[in-house]
Structure formats: C-alpha cells, structure tokens
Amino acid sequence: MNRQRLDIAIVGGGMVGMAQAALLAVRHPQLQVALLEASTEVPRVPADSYDARVVALTQASRELLEEMGAWDAIGDSRACPYTEMRVWDAEGTGSVRFNSRDVQMPNLGHIVENNVVVAALRARLEALPNVELVNGFRLESWWRDCGLWHLQPRSDRINVIEGLEENGEVLRTRLLIGADGARSKVRDLLRIRCQDTDYHQTALVCVARCEKTHRHTARQRFLKTGPLAFLPLAGLGDENHCAVVWSADEALARELVMLDDQAFCLNLEKAFESSLGKVESVSERFSFPLRARHAESYYGPGAVLVGDAAHSIHPLAGQGVNLGLQDVRVLSDEIGRALKRGLEPADISVMARYQRRRRGDNATTLKAMSTFKSLFGAGDLHWRWLRNTGLSMVDASPLLKKRIILRAMAV
Numbered sequence: 001m002n003r004q005r006l007d008i009a010i011v012g013g014g015m016v017g018m019a020q021a022a023l024l025a026v027r028h029p030q031l032q033v034a035l036l037e038a039s040t041e042v043p044r045v046p047a048d049s050y051d052a053r054v055v056a057l058t059q060a061s062r063e064l065l066e067e068m069g070a071w072d073a074i075g076d077s078r079a080c081p082y083t084e085m086r087v088w089d090a091e092g093t094g095s096v097r098f099n100s101r102d103v104q105m106p107n108l109g110h111i112v113e114n115n116v117v118v119a120a121l122r123a124r125l126e127a128l129p130n131v132e133l134v135n136g137f138r139l140e141s142w143w144r145d146c147g148l149w150h151l152q153p154r155s156d157r158i159n160v161i162e163g164l165e166e167n168g169e170v171l172r173t174r175l176l177i178g179a180d181g182a183r184s185k186v187r188d189l190l191r192i193r194c195q196d197t198d199y200h201q202t203a204l205v206c207v208a209r210c211e212k213t214h215r216h217t218a219r220q221r222f223l224k225t226g227p228l229a230f231l232p233l234a235g236l237g238d239e240n241h242c243a244v245v246w247s248a249d250e251a252l253a254r255e256l257v258m259l260d261d262q263a264f265c266l267n268l269e270k271a272f273e274s275s276l277g278k279v280e281s282v283s284e285r286f287s288f289p290l291r292a293r294h295a296e297s298y299y300g301p302g303a304v305l306v307g308d309a310a311h312s313i314h315p316l317a318g319q320g321v322n323l324g325l326q327d328v329r330v331l332s333d334e335i336g337r338a339l340k341r342g343l344e345p346a347d348i349s350v351m352a353r354y355q356r357r358r359r360g361d362n363a364t365t366l367k368a369m370s371t372f373k374s375l376f377g378a379g380d381l382h383w384r385w386l387r388n389t390g391l392s393m394v395d396a397s398p399l400l401k402k403r404i405i406l407r408a409m410a411v
C-alpha cells in the first residue's frame with residue numbers, strides 16, 4: 001500500500017475505528033485504507049476466562065458486523081443472546097420487564113466481551129487486501145498541504161513502526177477519520193471544542209460468578225448512588241457468570257475499590273438484593289471515571305470524528321459502541337454516495353451530511369442518559385413517586401414497551 005497517498009487514514013483502532021476500516025474496505029475495494037493504532041497489543045481471547053469489559057450489541061449493530069463479515073466469528077464464540085431485560089428502582093416498587101416476545105424477536109441483543117469483538121474485527125481486517133493495520137502509531141502532529149493530511153507519530157515510536165523510516169516518517173492521506181476515543185487527539189488538533197460534563201461517578205466492572213443462573217436476562221437495579229447492572233455471559237460452559245457494571249458516586253466507588261474480594265462480593269450481593277443468589281466470586285476489578293462529552297462539530301477540513309471521539313455517554317443504557325457503529329454506517333453511506341457522484345471521500349458535503357444525520361440523534365441519547373442519571377439519583381419523595389409510577393406505567397403498557405424496545409434495537 002502506498003502510505004504516501006492513502007485515500008483514507010483512520011486514527012484509533014478501538015471497536016469503532018476497526019469497524020469503520022472494515023466497512024469501508026468491504027464496500028469500496030478500490031479505496032486504500034490505513035488504520036493507525038497507538039497500541040502494539042494483539043487482542044487475545046483466553047479460553048478459560050472472561051473479559052470484564054463487555055458491550056450490549058443491538059440488532060442494528062449485529063447487522064452491520066454481519067455486513068463487514070465479522071459477526072460469524074463473534075456469534076460462534078462467546079456472544080450471549082439476552083431475551084429479557086429487567087429494570088427496577090431500589091427505592092420503591094417500580095419495575096419494568098422487556099421481553100423479546102413483546103416484539104416477536106428471538107432476542108433483544110447480545111452481550112459480548114470487548115476482546116471478542118476486537119479479535120473478530122482484527123481477523124477480518126487482516127483478511128482484507130485494501131486495509132493496512134499500522135500498530136504502534138500514536139498520532140502526535142500533522143499538517144495539511146495540497147489537499148493531503150501529513151500525519152506524524154510520536155517521535156519515540158517511529159523506530160518500531162515497520163517501513164515508516166524509509167518513507168520519510170509521515171503518512172499522507174486525503175481523508176482523515178478520528179476514531180481515537182474520548183480524549184481524541186484528532187479533535188484537539190482540529191481545535192474542535194467539546195461539551196464536557198463530569199457525572200461524578202465511577203464505573204467498576206468485573207465478572208461475577210453467581211449462585212443462580214442468569215437465564216439470559218440483563219438486569220439493572222437503580223440505586224440512589226448509581227445503577228448496578230448484571231449482564232449475562234456465555235461461552236465457558238455455564239450460565240452463572242455475569243459481567244457487572246456498577247456505576248457509583250465517587251465516594252462509594254473509592255470505598256468499593258478498597259474492599260477485598262470477599263467483602264466486595266457481600267456488598268455486591270446486598271446492593272443487588274441477592275437477585276441471583278449468592279455472589280460466589282469476582283474477577284479482577286477495573287474502574288472508569290464517567291464523563292459525558294459531545295464535540296461541538298464532527299468535522300474540520302478533510303477530517304471527521306466518529307465514536308467516542310465525537311461523543312461519550314454514561315454506560316447505563318449500554319449504547320456507546322452502538323452509537324459509534326451507527327456513525328460508522330452513516331459515514332460509509334455518505335462516502336459511498338460521494339464516490340457515485342464522482343466526488344472525493346473528503347468532500348465537504350460528505351462531512352456536512354454525516355454531521356446532519358448523526359449529531360442530533362447522538363445529542364438526544366446523551367440528554368436522555370443525563371436525565372435518567374439525575375432522575376434516579378434524586379432522593380426526595382416527589383421524584384421517587386414519579387419514577388416508580390413511570391416504571392410501573394411502562395410495564396403495564398404493551399404498546400409503549402414495544403416502542404421503547406424497537407427504538408433501542410435500532411441504535
């Protein structure tokens with residue numbers, strides 16, 4: 001591949017960047033695409049343990065992964081379909097159950113470990129002749145000349161990137177896609193401002209082995225200090241393992257991090273009302289401070305943002321990757337439309353149309369997550385009554401439930 005005149009370079013090889021590279025390469029074999037990733041780690045999927053970080057993939061995300069040829073490797077290994085979702089309020093009697101039968105579907109989505117998705121996407125990219133995966137490339141600086149972005153990695157990385165020294169240490173591309181996560185360098189270099197809200201919560205994630213089987217149900221209990229989710233896992237021969245995502249106010253999160261495993265299991269079981277019986281053991285715990293971010297613009301000259309680089313949201317509805325994959329779909333559609341009209345992939349109309357189709361949707365989801373977080377964090381009687389009545393009303397209305405499920409599945 002000619003690294004001096006790429007059609008498209010994608011910075012950031014997380015789930016969204018990889019999916020963007022795969023979809024563009026599959027749809028447009030004539031394009032030369034490079035995926036530049038800072039890390040040199042090769043994703044591994046150990047046969048005897050689960051990754052603590054998971055995603056709840058919607059039907060729309062699954063369809064996209066199918067189109068790019070990555071779903072078979074995910075679905076055949078460790079994707080856990082969930083047929084029911086239970087949500088309830090710790091401070092009252094309000095609860096709601098969503099079932100795939102409500103919408104005549106086999107399931108509501110799949111819980112998949114992050115490393116399984118990443119490994120499947122990487123295998124797919126390695127099989128595509130028009131994509132080059134460049135590991136160890138941490139974008140540090142750039143400049144634009146004659147319609148081409150010149151991309152330079154951090155100088156101490158240059159020696160480890162195969163072939164880069166001989167090529168004069170820079171890559172050149174017509175279109176740059178920033179998929180480099182919530183603290184995006186591409187966004188900074190484009191000087192795009194970001195609305196940034198600190199949720200003052202930390203998400204603790206781990207895998208728990210429970211006494212009772214999960215019965216393919218995703219469960220979430222809203223505590224005043226934040227939501228606690230148990231998401232069903234599959235693949236290691238039982239139905240007793242769940243991925244735990246406990247979003248807790250900072251003070252509580254600090255206490256939970258300090259506990260030994262036994263004390264943490266007891267706290268977890270209590271906070272979850274022993275809904276799955278005893279919490280028998282937990283894996284290593286990881287913590288993620290939670291912030292909402294939304295880029296004020298999704299593009300600059302010849303460059304565009306997707307995934308967490310454009311928006312990052314509270315994990316309470318598990319929509320981050322799903323929104324990112326919809327960005328990927330829409331941007332690929334717009335690039336395809338431009339190519340058909342004889343325009344450049346970096347034509348301004350591609351980016352303007354992409355932003356028009358995605359920014360409003362993402363803003364609505366961000367707003368909804370912030371509202372949920374505030375609503376369930378409010379302790380006074382009025383708000384408690386309101387949310388418990390709201391949950392019970394939704395539960396009693398098949399039509400409303402159907403609309404909510406179909407909306408969530410389409411993201």
Ligand SMILES: Cc1cc2nc3c(=O)[nH]c(=O)nc-3n(C[C@H](O)[C@H](O)[C@H](O)COP(=O)(O)OP(=O)(O)OC[C@H]3O[C@@H](n4cnc5c(N)ncnc54)[C@H](O)[C@@H]3O)c2cc1C
Pocket residue numbers: 011012013014015016017036037038039054055056057137138139140179180181182184185186203204205245288306307308309315317318319320321322323324
């Ligand atoms: C606790 C928790 C639970 C979640 N649960 C869900 C869920 O159930 N469902 C869901 O859809 N979402 C969920 N999310 C959100 C989801 O994890 C993110 O939305 C998703 O990982 C974003 O993917 P991304 O590829 O855009 O960014 P990232 O995963 O952050 O990837 C960015 C990549 O860019 C690379 N990079 C960064 N800077 C540079 C640079 N300068 N040069 C080159 N490479 C660079 C990084 O190494 C990284 O590989 C959750 C998030 C959290 C914190």
